[in-house]
Amino acid sequence: MNTIDGGKSLSGEERTQLLRAATAVAENAYAPYSNFRVGAAVLGELATYTGVNVENASYSLGICAERSAIAMAVAAGEKKIRGIAIACVDASKDSAARLPCGACRQWIYELAPSAEILVGGDDAPFRIEELLPTPFKFGKK
Numbered sequence: 001m002n003t004i005d006g007g008k009s010l011s012g013e014e015r016t017q018l019l020r021a022a023t024a025v026a027e028n029a030y031a032p033y034s035n036f037r038v039g040a041a042v043l044g045e046l047a048t049y050t051g052v053n054v055e056n057a058s059y060s061l062g063i064c065a066e067r068s069a070i071a072m073a074v075a076a077g078e079k080k081i082r083g084i085a086i087a088c089v090d091a092s093k094d095s096a097a098r099l100p101c102g103a104c105r106q107w108i109y110e111l112a113p114s115a116e117i118l119v120g121g122d123d124a125p126f127r128i129e130e131l132l133p134t135p136f137k138f139g140k141k
């Protein structure tokens with residue numbers, strides 16, 4: 001099946017693999033302040049990239065898992081991100097704490113607009129339009 005922008009939907013196997021990669025990498029999160037470990041995995045056209053949240057004693061300098069994974073994909077030259085999986089391994093089941101924060105939604109809107117967004121514990125993938133219906137737009141967007 002194809003997506004709205006003509007890309008190919010993720011297969012069940014790709015979804016499983018992406019969620020597995022996000023869950024595995026969450027073990028490497030650096031979250032000594034919140035004790036809330038997050039892993040993310042991004043599927044591009046060339047490869048899969050992972051990221052974790054990395055906190056800092058100067059709290060506002062921390063970065064989320066989703067943005068660290070997306071930055072890796074951008075650095076590798078990916079032009080299209082097909083999927084993003086997010087694993088908040090310390091969140092309780094069904095909690096809204098498993099969903100991406102506002103800043104990460106804005107990054108997904110700009111850098112991965114057609115990605116399937118897979119949230120650990122949820123069956124159906126999200127689209128950015130559902131998570132961020134009124135994004136900030138400026139310049140080229």
Ligand code: THU
Pocket residue numbers: 031034036038052053054055062063064065066099100101104
């Ligand atoms: N965090 C993420 O990594 N992704 C999100 O979308 C929300 C929050 C991280 C930031 C911080 O290190 C910890 O989770 C608690 O907020």
